[in-house]
Amino acid sequence: MTALPEFFNEMSNADGAPREPYRGYARWFDREDIKRLKKKAAEAEAFFRRTGITFNVYGQQEATERLIPFDIVPRIISASEWAKLERGIEQRVRAINAFLHDIYHRQEILRAGRIPVELIANNDAFLPEMIGVTPPGGVYTHIVGIDLVRTGPDSFFVLEDNARTPSGVSYMLENRETMLHMFPELFARNRVRDVSKYPRDLANSLAAAAPDKCTERPVICVLTPGIFNSAYFEHSFLADQMGVELVEGHDLRVIDGRIAMRTTRGYKPVDVMYRRVDDDFLDPLVFNPKSMLGVPGIMDVYRSGGITIANAPGTGIADDKAIYSYMPDIVEFYTGEKPLLPNVETWRCSEPDALSYVLEHLDELVVKEVHGSGGYGMLVGPAASRREIADFRKKLQAKPGNYIAQPTLALSTAPILTSKGLAPRHLDLRPFVLVSSEKITITPGGLTRVALKKGSLVVNSSQGGGTKDTWVLGD
Amino acid sequence: MLGKTAGGLFWMFRYLERSEYVARLVEAGLRLSLTRPHAAGDEWASVVDTAGVRAAYLEKNEAFDPAGVVDFLLREKDSASSVLSCITAARTNARMVRTALTREVWEATNECWMAVSAALQRKVGERELPDVLNVIRQQSAQVRGALHGTMLRNDIYDFARIGTFIERADNTARILDVKYYVLLPSAMPVGSTFDNVQWDNILRSVSAHRSFRHVHSGETNAAAIADFLILDRRMPRSLAFCYGKINDNLSYLQNDYGERHACHAIAEDTFSELRSLNTTSIFERGLHEYIAEFITRNNALGLRIEADYRFIE
Numbered sequence: 001m002t003a004l005p006e007f008f009n010e011m012s013n014a015d016g017a018p019r020e021p022y023r024g025y026a027r028w029f030d031r032e033d034i035k036r037l038k039k040k041a042a043e044a045e046a047f048f049r050r051t052g053i054t055f056n057v058y059g060q061q062e063a064t065e066r067l068i069p070f071d072i073v074p075r076i077i078s079a080s081e082w083a084k085l086e087r088g089i090e091q092r093v094r095a096i097n098a099f100l101h102d103i104y105h106r107q108e109i110l111r112a113g114r115i116p117v118e119l120i121a122n123n124d125a126f127l128p129e130m131i132g133v134t135p136p137g138g139v140y141t142h143i144v145g146i147d148l149v150r151t152g153p154d155s156f157f158v159l160e161d162n163a164r165t166p167s168g169v170s171y172m173l174e175n176r177e178t179m180l181h182m183f184p185e186l187f188a189r190n191r192v193r194d195v196s197k198y199p200r201d202l203a204n205s206l207a208a209a210a211p212d213k214c215t216e217r218p219v220i221c222v223l224t225p226g227i228f229n230s231a232y233f234e235h236s237f238l239a240d241q242m243g244v245e246l247v248e249g250h251d252l253r254v255i256d257g258r259i260a261m262r263t264t265r266g267y268k269p270v271d272v273m274y275r276r277v278d279d280d281f282l283d284p285l286v287f288n289p290k291s292m293l294g295v296p297g298i299m300d301v302y303r304s305g306g307i308t309i310a311n312a313p314g315t316g317i318a319d320d321k322a323i324y325s326y327m328p329d330i331v332e333f334y335t336g337e338k339p340l341l342p343n344v345e346t347w348r349c350s351e352p353d354a355l356s357y358v359l360e361h362l363d364e365l366v367v368k369e370v371h372g373s374g375g376y377g378m379l380v381g382p383a384a385s386r387r388e389i390a391d392f393r394k395k396l397q398a399k400p401g402n403y404i405a406q407p408t409l410a411l412s413t414a415p416i417l418t419s420k421g422l423a424p425r426h427l428d429l430r431p432f433v434l435v436s437s438e439k440i441t442i443t444p445g446g447l448t449r450v451a452l453k454k455g456s457l458v459v460n461s462s463q464g465g466g467t468k469d470t471w472v473l474g475d
Numbered sequence: 476m477l478g479k480t481a482g483g484l485f486w487m488f489r490y491l492e493r494s495e496y497v498a499r500l501v502e503a504g505l506r507l508s509l510t511r512p513h514a515a516g517d518e519w520a521s522v523v524d525t526a527g528v529r530a531a532y533l534e535k536n537e538a539f540d541p542a543g544v545v546d547f548l549l550r551e552k553d554s555a556s557s558v559l560s561c562i563t564a565a566r567t568n569a570r571m572v573r574t575a576l577t578r579e580v581w582e583a584t585n586e587c588w589m590a591v592s593a594a595l596q597r598k599v600g601e602r603e604l605p606d607v608l609n610v611i612r613q614q615s616a617q618v619r620g621a622l623h624g625t626m627l628r629n630d631i632y633d634f635a636r637i638g639t640f641i642e643r644a645d646n647t648a649r650i651l652d653v654k655y656y657v658l659l660p661s662a663m664p665v666g667s668t669f670d671n672v673q674w675d676n677i678l679r680s681v682s683a684h685r686s687f688r689h690v691h692s693g694e695t696n697a698a699a700i701a702d703f704l705i706l707d708r709r710m711p712r713s714l715a716f717c718y719g720k721i722n723d724n725l726s727y728l729q730n731d732y733g734e735r736h737a738c739h740a741i742a743e744d745t746f747s748e749l750r751s752l753n754t755t756s757i758f759e760r761g762l763h764e765y766i767a768e769f770i771t772r773n774n775a776l777g778l779r780i781e782a783d784y785r786f787i788e
Contacts, residue, residue: 051578052570052585227570240574250788251479262478264630264784265732 008152009424010075010414021078021473024190029073034421040182041072041417047181053174055461056230069466070175071416072182075427075448076471082444085156085431088341089146090440091331093433096163096318098334100140103317104130114333115326123323124371125316127279129286133303135312136209137437142310143202143274144433145169145447148341150412157344157409159428161327163319164311165276168447168467169432170234173198173241175469176445191474193444199241201434201441202274206242208436209308210271218271220244221261223252225277225293230462235276249277254297259307272308279313321370321404322348344409350401358405359396362389365405366457367396380457382408411457414468416450426451428459429470444472476630480572482786484631485638487568487584491615492642494561494591497526498611501548501558503679505604508541511672518676519544525653525680528556545604550595558611562591575631579621587614630731633724634784640724641777644717647704648770650680655763658697674700681712698754701762706752714769718746721776728784736783741776745769 011022018026045067048054054065077085102108103120110117120126145166147159176195180187203220210218224235226248239246251261252270260267275282281291283299301307317323323330325346331339347354347365358365367379379392396403413424431446448468449459459465504522511518520539523532528547531554536543551557555564566588573581594610626632651658657673674695678684681704690709691699708715721742729735757765781787 049589050582050586052573052581227567232570236570236573245477245480246574247477248479251477262785262788264476264478264481264634265734266785 007410007424007426008150008155008412010150010412010427021076021081021471025074025076025186028186028189029422034417037072037417038419041070044070044072044178044182047178048174051174053170053233055233056228068171068461069452070178071450071452071466071468072179073415073417073422074179074186074469074471075414075429075450076473077429079473079475082472085148085341086442088156088158088339089431089433089442091335091337091340092146092158092161092327093141093144093435093440095327095331095334096144096161097138097140097435099330100163100312100315100318101134101138102334104133104314109330109333112333114329115323119322119326120317123317123320125279125314125320127314127317129299129303130312130314133312136211136305136308139209139310139435139437140312141315141318142205142209142435144435145430146341146433148429148431149344149409150429151410152412156341158327158341159344160321161319161324162430163315164278166430166432167231167234167276168430168449169198170237171467172432172443172445172447172470174237175467179469190471192471193474195443195445198432198443199238201443202238203242203244205434205436205441206272206274206308206310208438209310211305211308213305214271219269220272220274221247221270223247223249223273223275223277225281229276231276238274249291249293249295252295252298254295254301257301257304257306259295259298259301270307272310274310279316282309282313321368322350325404344406347405349396349403349405354405355396355400358403359393362393362396364408366408367392367403367405370402370404376462378458380408383455383457408457414448414450416452416466416468423454425454426457426459427468445470476575476634478785478787480575481630481634481784482781483568483572484575484634485641485780485786487565487572488635488638489642490561490565490568491584491618492639493556493646494558494565494611495615496643496646497548497556497558497561498608499680499682500525501545501604502608503676504541504544505608506679507672507676521653522548525650526556527649528554542598542601546598549599549607559592559595562588562611562615577621577625579625580618583614583618583621587618590614628727630728633728633731636724637721637780640717640720641773641780643712644714644721644773645770647681647712647714647717648766648773650677651701651704651766652763652770655766658701658762660697660758671695677704681710683710683712686710698758701757702754705757706749706754715746715749718742718749722746725780736779738776738779738783741772741779745772745776 010019012018048067048070054067056065099109109115110120141163143166145162145168147162148156149159150156172195206220207218220242221244222235222239224232224246226232236246245261247261252259255267258269259273260269277293280288281293283294283296284291285296286299302309324343325348327343328339347358349355349358358367362379363381365381369377379388381389411426411428413426415422416425427448427450429446429448432443434441448470449461449465450468451457451459452464452466500522504519507518519541523529523539523544526548532547536547547554547557549558552560554560566584569576569581569584590610591614594607599607622635654673654677675684677700678687683703687703690703703710703713705714707713708719710716725739725742729739
């Protein structure tokens with residue numbers, strides 16, 4: 001195993017003194033009894049279970065519901081750190097939307113030779129059905145999650161853009177509710193910015209995206225694949241918080257050029273659909289013909305301006321891992337500015353030079369599938385056995401175009417509460433962004449995912465990661 | 476409201492109601508086997524009949540032994556009417572319609588499911604059985620309490636109530652269907668021990684052995700019990716009571732939506748007939764025939780409601 005460098009600790013400096021944003025928390029923590037805190041942690045778990053804040057695990061015979069472990073030590077971000085992140089995120093999200101509009105219209109970026117044509121032409125995430133379609137207000141990605149990692153006091157990187165159907169926002173909200181409930185005193189003495197407006201902001205953002213034809217108050221719905229989907233809790237949570245209907249494909253049909261939902265009083269047209277169903281399943285007449293999750297004919301209705309789908313179909317072309325490596329160029333091309341938030345260095349294994357470098361350094365790199373997600377199918381070189389590396393080498397050589405590689409980042413750590421007290425664990429951060437034609441809203445907070453295993457760099461909940469409440473401090 | 480949501484509410488409360496019913500049957504059976512051990516064998520067979528699961532039971536068991544029947548009625552995963560299956564189905568429906576429920580109702584349902592699944596994780600021994608039955612009773616009472624205490628009185632509530640009372644009417648009718656012979660005036664000399672035990676068992680199956688005594692102050696006879704279970708509108712599990720409630724909630728929906736459907740006429744007919752009958756006319760017509768017909772009509776009403784309010788496409 002390669003020796004890993006020292007990790008940046010979000011809570012404490014090298015001398016053990018708390019970093020500035022954690023000072024208030026550290027003072028409180030030092031006076032707390034660990035036993036009481038552990039009891040609180042157990043209470044939090046019971047609370048999550050009782051409220052049914054669970055996710056479903058795939059690949060087991062009987063679908064089981066699990067809890068995402070919750071750590072009661074918050075992750076704290078200072079006002080100035082956040083201000084910088086906000087600017088970088090906003091710039092990136094603008095670029096993503098401009099890119100999507102361009103790629104489905106004139107494709108200037110391809111003409112300019114800034115990204116290779118094959119990358120778009122041969123990409124399943126690119127939907128020819130979207131060519132020439134302009135969604136209301138020109139907004140493609142109404143909801144975005146940007147995954148950030150940190151390696152030092154001033155070094156944040158974008159690890160991934162989530163421009164399709166980013167999940168996790170319900171955990172941001174419920175984690176905060178849980179903390180408010182368990183530790184009200186902490187919020188009385190730290191100026192933690194509020195996240196609870198998110199559902200209202202989301203509803204406003206969706207309403208603002210209604211089709212031009214819609215003149216009355218828009219009817220909004222959330223489309224879920226159903227109760228066996230891993231994120232079903234979140235779908236019902238958001239519908240509930242927004243006060244809109246939670247629908248499945250079989251509740252909907254096309255009537256008079258509109259999408260209508262079957263109610264107890266007949267069919268009622270819908271104006272805006274926040275869909276949590278992937279592109280491929282949206283419309284069996286256009287995409288996967290076997291899909292039971294979507295609505296036959298919805299793409300026709302969409303293209304004729306009868307409904308707004310959020311996010312727009314085809315946004316996956318902007319968050320594909322192969323496209324990711326071009327994001328700095330994309331940001332520069334559309335904003336005319338240097339990216340404020342850098343990418344992680346990335347080798348595209350489709351390129352021969354890059355591939356030979358990656359094959360030589362497999363034990364140091366993280367190799368990911370271009371279309372993978374959820375932490376499945378990836379190799380973390382420094383943590384892998386020789387056998388695993390050898391197996392992965394074969395897969396990589398067979399289909400190099402399926403992979404990208406990145407250096408193993410020295411991800412920052414923050415303490416979690418363990419049975420032996422505080423212990424550092426690696427983490428990342430997913431802030432949530434709402435886009436409407438008028439403004440971009442970034443909720444001051446986000447989802448902090450934390451690896452619970454000592455030394456592990458994989459934070460995904462499907463791989464045993466947990467979450468923390470994320471505090472952004474006020475000025 | 477989505478048609479699917481209305482259907483989810485209807486079934487959530489049907490399953491909750493059924494779980495309580497099956498638990499009460501077990502409780503009544505248990506009581507009978509403790510007080511009248513030698514008559515108990517037949518009694519457990521009739522408990523299985525009353526739960527409507529004889530064929531399914533005999534697929535898995537050879538005899539009607541108490542342990543086998545209790546385990547089947549409480550825990551059998553392949554039977555939709557076991558307490559565990561009912562509570563799981565109620566909770567699955569609740570998850571589906573979660574946006575229509577208050578947080579209190581959802582949490583009570585989820586806790587009910589967690590507590591009952593935990594209590595029924597393993598075979599329940601004789602000694603724990605009363606405690607387990609208690610958990611089931613208390614947990615479902617909490618869901619009901621949350622419903623009454625926190626839900627708006629709107630269409631959501633109406634569908635929940637209609638599901639409850641369609642199921643309850645079916646349950647009471649099934650008890651009468653299986654036990655009708657002990658209520659026939661000619662079957663046994665009045666006051667025989669057999670009758671008393673059987674009558675007591677019927678009343679316990681509807682949790683009404685005490686309230687019956689209050690109403691009929693000591694005088695027990697078959698006609699009074701039939702009247703109590705079918706026609707007495709004070710008795711919350713009688714057919715007439717259930718149909719009063721179904722009619723109320725259907726008419727709230729009618730006013731609320733400004734639409735009258737076929738289901739309204741069916742429910743009103745059944746209710747007005749119940750009000751026009753007395754035990755003499757029922758016995759003249761034949762108790763068993765009357766009950767069999769009632770069960771069919773009650774089922775048909777459920778299906779009609781499902782179609783009229785578009786539970787499914």
